[in-house]
Amino acid sequence: MTISYNWLCDYLPVKPTPEELSVILTRIGLEVESLEQFESVKGSLEGLVIGEVLTVAPHPNADKLRLTTVNTGKGEPLHIVCGAPNVAVGQKVVIAPIGATIYPASGELLTMKKAKIRGEESHGMICAEDEIGLGGSHAGIMVLDPSLQPGTPAREVFKPVQDWVYEIGLTPNRMDAMSHLGVAKDVCAYLNNTENTLNNKALVPVLTALPKAATPLSISVAIENQDACPRYSGISITGVKIAPSPDWLKNKLLAIGVRPINNIVDITNFILHETGQPLHAFDADAITGNKVIVKNLPQNTLFVTLDEKERKLDAADLMICNGNSEPMCIAGVFGGLRSGVTDATQNIFLESAWFSPASIRPTSFRHGLRTDAAARFEKGVDISNTVYVLQRAAALICELAGGEAASEVIDVYPQPKQQTEVTSTWSYIRKLSGKAYPEDKIVNILSSLGFGILERDGEKLRVSVPYSKPDISIPADIVEEVMRIDGLDNIEIPSQVLITPAANAKPDKEKVREKAANYLAANGFNEIFTNSITNSKYFTREVLERTVKMINSLSADLDVMRPSMLETGLESVSHNLNRRNDNLLFFEFGNTYAVQEQGKYEETAHLSLYLTGQKRTESWMHKAEPVDFFFLKGYVQNLFHQLGINGLQWAEEETDGLQSGWQIRVKNKPVVNLGAVSASKLKQFDIKQPVWFADINWNIVLGLLQKSDNFYKEIPKFPAVRRDLALILDKQVKFAAVEAAAKTVKSALLQDLNLFDVFESEKLGANKKSYAVSFTFQDAQKTLTDKEIDSVMEKLVKAFEGQLQAEIRK
Incomplete structure (x- = not known):
């Protein structure tokens, strides 16, 4: 937001220096980002x-x-x-x-x-x-x-003009300060608070009587869509002469970066930046039927805008039409070429209206028309101000363009809007602000800002909110206004801070996520963030039946909420491989979405790992080693070990998009699906090298951590003992079965077992292989004896022989 010092001072009862005004603006929440001098010459x-x-x-x-x-x-x-x-x-x-x-x-x-x-x-x-x-x-x-x-x-x-121009970092909720008068009102409120008075008031321009035209020009107004346009005001002015604006008007516009065009357009721009209310001037002779209709037109109606581009209208676009329902202007956004003011214009119809932000913003973005008018309407302008602004502009047009009012002011306002009322208490204001404001100071500040004091009874304070502040609706907003005008730097810093200790929810989701991310990053992974909106062509018809679809998709390639993390991650993998970045370790925290039933949706958090390329590049010491399933498995196991989750149960599981897939379960809950990405899925993304993928259900992980406790224990003083067994098994027996059989021997002494060799030979027999397994035993209380260890080993051997039909190699 750009503000001119000279222009602003036109509305101030006192004239601070440019530097003083800069400090005041920043103190009241209108942060001055820059202050530069403007010179007309x-x-x-x-x-x-x-x-x-x-x-x-x-x-x-x-x-x-x-x-x-x-x-x-x-x-x-x-x-x-x-x-x-x-x-x-x-x-x-x-x-x-x-x-x-x-x-x-x-x-x-x-x-x-x-x-x-x-x-x-x-x-x-x-x-x-x-x-x-x-x-x-x-x-x-x-x-x-x-x-x-x-x-x-x-x-x-x-007399060249010298001015100072402020660039204000205006927050989106402060539409009331998107004008010089709006800023002046805030400055006056600050001055009143500083002086403990109500004497400082913004110098609002006084309306003057309009010269009357000898011949009337009556243009009627009808609003068909009253939800999008609750109020529409207008006036007809005849006998105008289009010419360059006087120097004072040009210089005011030039100071804030607005290019002067002609007196009519310049006046509407001047009023916009003076009051915050957008106006639009029509060539009255181009209004067929002497009637203005505010309505929506059929889908794909063609309309030529002022920039001479032909646009297809959406059925949701609010339009200003003539008596034949022909479009003249995209309401609140951009004018039309055929009804615009030209050098030949002699009669105009001036519009001052209030359009719904919910109507203006989609239309503005839909057509790529980010105008000053749209920027104000989409935040909400002052609905009570349309007639005053219209009369102010009409007076300037009559003065500077020689016009005469050919009609009375038309004001179509079927259902006047009620002022918002907010009720608070003095104690709430003091508690939330952290400052013990006197009641009179609070009332003084709110009155200076245009609030009406409706009730001041005991502890209760009830106020009416100015129409110019549509963002204010709850007691916290009132507190913000008081703090802002009094100055945030005036809040006392207490000498003591009293707090009540609170137990954090278990687990702390952010800390768990950070711990997992730090582990992966420390092991060479890069974190990626992909779009949760993706392309439906990646998925089968069965998957799409439960997929959340976009109602108003901005792109044909982004039309569904992702039902799986795999596809968006593969887009990143493909993007990197196409640029010869071949060795990739990626991880991503993200959500997937699904439809449970009509109107009910499911959102699931995930941690996904993507691996491709070489885990160790070739050198003179060793050959290149590609990533494989066991490489991925190791990272998944170590990650769970870092998080303190044990008891992983492995099972082969078919999963969409994966081949030779596995599933890890904890306490019978499916936590991880992992494996190699299928050839058909890789082909979709034109990937020509293997990719390994692990999908961790992060919701289940957090649930497991919530029900578990991690304890620290002393490192055992007594030595561990290792024993080895060579088991001859059928080839189809997985090592996971060996682990499961060992767990049936419930012994506190068995700490770990590890597969350290796999041997296959015809000498072992048809379809046989040998697993060499090490077993680690330890007792935290004493040194183990051979007899104790042999007893457990005998039980293990019986379990392997009975459950797996294993033979023990001698």
């Missing part, structure tokens, strides 16, 4: 003076140059060499003496120095308008009013 003609040409003589060494003497009001006349063809004795001109700096309309600045031009000394310059930034003409020097006195500073004659 670069350099503001500093150092330039009015001179009188005393003599003109030919230059002895140049046909096109003249030798002049000029009276500048002090000292001896200056000798200046001049090349202008129109220089003559007696002229009053602009002189740039030695030491003065000029800023040409184009080109670099130039500081005057004593010079010799073709052998003759020159002590300055007689200026043309383009040489000092007053215009674009270079036909000759500027010839001024003969009555001017030599020596008069040029800036006193031309």
Whole structure:
């Protein structure tokens, strides 16, 4: 939001300096991000003076140059060499003496120095308008009013505007400060609070009577969509003359970065930045049937906007139409080419309306039209202000464009909006703010901001909210207003902080997530964030039956909420592989979505791992080793060990998108699905190397941690003992079966078992293999004896022989 210091001061009863005002604005929540000087004429003609040409003589060494003497009001006349063809004795001109700096309309600045031009000394310059930034003409020097006195500073004659421009970091809820008057009201509230008074009030422009046209021009208004347009005001003005705006109006707009166009358009822009209320001027002669209809038109109706582009309208777009229901303007967003004001316009119909933010914002984004009007309507303008703003603008149009009011003000307002009321208590305001505000101070601040004090009874405070503050609806908003105007830096810092210890929910979700992320990052993984909206073409019809579909999809490629983490991760994998980044370890925290039944949805948190390429690149010491299932399995097991989750149960499980898939269960809950991504799925993403994937149900992980306790225990003092067995088994027997059989031997001494060799040979028998397994025993209380260990080993052997039909190799 850009604010002009001079413009703002027009509405302030006192005039702080630009620096003081900058501090005030920041204190009341309108943070000043920058403060820059604006000059309507670069350099503001500093150092330039009015001179009188005393003599003109030919230059002895140049046909096109003249030798002049000029009276500048002090000292001896200056000798200046001049090349202008129109220089003559007696002229009053602009002189740039030695030491003065000029800023040409184009080109670099130039500081005057004593010079010799073709052998003759020159002590300055007689200026043309383009040489000092007053215009674009270079036909000759500027010839001024003969009555001017030599020596008069040029800036006193031309009065260039100097201003200070604030760039305010306005938060989205502060639409009430999206205008100079809105900011002025806040500043006055601050001054009242500082002075403990209600005397400072924003100087709102007084309305003047409008000149009446001899011939009336009646244009009626009908609102068909009253939800999107609860109020519409308008007035007809005839006899206008389209022309450039006066300098004061141009300079106000230029200061805040708005390009002047013509007097009518400039007035509507001026009013927008003065009051925050957007206006629109129609060429009244283009309004067929002398009727304005506010309505929606059929889908794909064609409409040509002011930028000469033909657009297809959406059925939800609110339109301003003529008596034949032909579109003239996209309401609150952008005007139409056929009804816009042109240089030939003589009669106008001026619109001042209130449009629903819920209608304006989608339309603005749908057509890519992010206008100043749309930016204000989508935040909510002051619905009570339409008529005042209309009359203020009409008065300026009559004054600056010679118009006359050809109708009374039309104000269609079928269901006037009731003011919002908020009830709070003094104790709540003090508690939430952290400051013991006196009641009178609170009332003073709220009154200064335009709140109505409806009830002040004991502990209770009830106020009506100004229409200009649609964001205020709850007691906390009232507290914010009080704190903002009084100054956040005025909140006392207590010498003591009293708190009640609170137990955090178990587990702390963020800490668990951070611990998992730190472990993976420390092992070379990179975290990725992919879009939870994805492409339905990745999934089968069966999957899509339970998939959440986008109602208003912005892209054909992003039309469903992802039912699986695999596909969006593979997009990232494919993106990297296509750029020769072949060795990838990715992890991602994200959510998947599903439809349970009509109107009910399921959201599930996941941690997913994606691995592809080499786990160890080739070197002179060893060959390259590609990632494989066991590499992935190791990271998953270690991650669960880090989180303190034990008792992993492994089972082969078919999973969509995976081949040779496995599932890990904990306490009979499916926690992880992992395996190699199927060839058909890789083909979808044009991936030509194996990818390994693990999908961890993060909701279940957090649930397991909530029901578990982790204890620290002392490292055993007594040594561990290892025993080895070689088991001959059928080839189809997995090591997981060996682990399961060992667990049936319930012994506190058995701490660990590990597969350290697999041997296959025809000597073992048909379809046989040998597992070499180590067993680790330990007792925390004493040193184990051979007898105790042998007893457990005998039980293990019986379990393997009985459950797995294993033979023990001797």
